[in-house]
Amino acid sequence: MAIAVDIGTLIVRTPDIREGRRRIAGTGVTVQRIVGWYKLGLSPEEIADEFGHLSLAQVYAALTYYHANSEEIEADLAAEEREAARLEREHYQATRRAP
Numbered sequence: 001m002a003i004a005v006d007i008g009t010l011i012v013r014t015p016d017i018r019e020g021r022r023r024i025a026g027t028g029v030t031v032q033r034i035v036g037w038y039k040l041g042l043s044p045e046e047i048a049d050e051f052g053h054l055s056l057a058q059v060y061a062a063l064t065y066y067h068a069n070s071e072e073i074e075a076d077l078a079a080e081e082r083e084a085a086r087l088e089r090e091h092y093q094a095t096r097r098a099p
Contacts, residue, residue, distance in 0.1 A: 005057065007057075007061055007064075009025060010024065010025055010057070010058055010061035010062075011023070011024065011025065011031065011061055011062065011065045012024075012025045018030050021076060022065060022069075022072075022073070024054060024058045024061065024062055027053065027054065027058075029051060029054060029062075031062045031065050031066055031073055032073060032076055032077055032080065034047060034059060034062035034063060034066070035062070035063070035066045035073055035077065036077070037050065038063060038066075044056060044059045044060055044063060047059045
């Protein structure tokens, strides 16, 4: 007989791992990472195949968390985009000043 999994245990948050972002338990894969692949058009099955060490249930748990808490995850994604844009600007400015 298969052991039932409490789906509430599949997504965790630990302050010292991935800056406290929600992630799949036992991994470093964040919900944001799964959502990013999903938004690029990958199916949950393709995402599970791409990561290899993730089960389809884990991918669906991340997507379920996202759909139930989209404001939180969208805010995190927007913050990541702002940080990436800031780093790109700094890099561009630094390379323009280089001899």
